[in-house]
Amino acid sequence: MEWLTKFPQLDDQYLSPIKRGIDTEFRMFTRTFGDSIESFFSPLQSLLIFFENFMTSTPWPIIVLGLGAISWLATRSFKVVAGCTLALLAIGFLGMWEDTMKTISLILVCTFFSIAIGLPIGIVMSRSQRFQATVQPILDVMQTMPPFVYLIPVVMLLGIGRVPGFIAVVIYAVPPIIRLTNLGIRLVDKEVLEAADAYGCSKWQKLVKVQLPLALPTIMAGINQTIMMALGMVVIAAMIGVQGLGQTVLQAIANQYFASGILSGFAIVGIAIIFDRVSQTYGRRLQRHRGGSHD
Template sequence: MFPDDLTFSIADWVNRGVDALVTRYGDLFRQVSESLLWVIVRLENGLRLVPWWLLLIIVGGIALHATRKVFSALLIMGLLFLVGAVGLWDKLLLTLALMLVATVIAVLIGIPLGILAARSNRLRAVLMPLLDIMQTLPSFVYLIPVLMLFGLGKVPAIFATVIYAAPPLIRLTDLGIRQVDREVMEAVNAFGASRWQQLFGVQLPLALPSIMAGVNQTTMMALSMVVIASMIGARGLGEDVLVGIQTLNIGLGLEAGLAIVILAVVIDRITQAYGRPRHEVRP
């Protein structure tokens, strides 16, 4: 047995820190929560207003533009139609809205941080251990402080998803910019390009495949949080999976699980296609 004299706990320290945050910035957290919830609700309502057949055509058009393959676009439309055919269309839209908001926030945070990390070795040395912790810490651990700050519902689910899903995008953005050929950068410097011209004219375009791979990974990881998010009040396909587990309803859980897989396949194929150089995408 480990001696009690040598044991210690950080639980009290963490609890005091979270309590201080709630006391000092509670109003700010409430405003952020209300604003984010407003965006989510409007997006959900907007998706519901679009007729199902029109949404299928829109997604099919995006898939066709990305893959340049008619068969792939028709297959994606057919998979989404299958989700609606089993009565999960509304749940699919709720999950899609939640995931889109979380992914957009992760992109807005991840790409700038990746760019800064690529430009600063000191910042990178600080970020990498934090990203390791964010990726290895069990996702349930994120829910505890987020619930204390934002309560139950969609907002804490989004923040927990962002924490879990942002690290791959930060890493791959940093990696993509660092892998830009030095000879190319020397030639750009020789022409007197500013740092902003180098970034937007050379580095980001050349690093785009790596960045899009990061967006793909972030999207997939955000989708993997769907079931966990349902445990704290976020509705959608994850809710049906959770109910299926709780009631031992294998059919319900399987239908919702397959719908999540279909959504993952659709998003994965589109983002991967946009991540490849356009000359590699053949009609």
């Protein structure tokens, strides 16, 4: 009965050559095309460096006033603006301003690219059932596969640094904006679409003037989730050389700096609260306008 306790599997003498063959082929691929791939991503590297330098070199009062103004324009809420301002000031007083700015710069670029990638895919998914059936399993894999797994090929191709961290964050953070863009467009009232058709709207006009505006609150919820998931990748991205608060957390773990690690963690939470409150409040404002009320 011993065979009942052991799961049948391929003999190692057959499986090991397959593994070695795959590893060898991938190493040959990286040696052959590695330089070309790095040159392809060099503009992205320059963009990430530019945003990081901009955020770290801009005087802190300008950053605080700028983010406060963006918060006010998005939320029209003094409470949210005051909370964002106090959180940024507290981070600065605790000596984590530069690391925080590096983290914010990465999150902003990753969010922008996630929206640029996810919005069109979500729109196409909402229009094609076949495309949705194809993309849905891919999104499931992207969200459930541990980030360390897809970090392996990225690091082998591009080494360590900003670009691999950016790719890892985008892969992890882009599914929510795709899913909720698709969902928001599909939930648009069919009677409204029929009215648009009756007025002779083309497919493009119907998308831009009817479906996207009505789906915008749901899309904003997707952007909110994308930002939160990007922030969740900060520490993991630090393992492959991305500077910022995540690197401080890793150093605290390695050297058992309890206070430093806790403060860095609170700084990450502070950034998350800022982005979450601003995006959620903006989404609620859009929802109220959708219902016909005004601030």
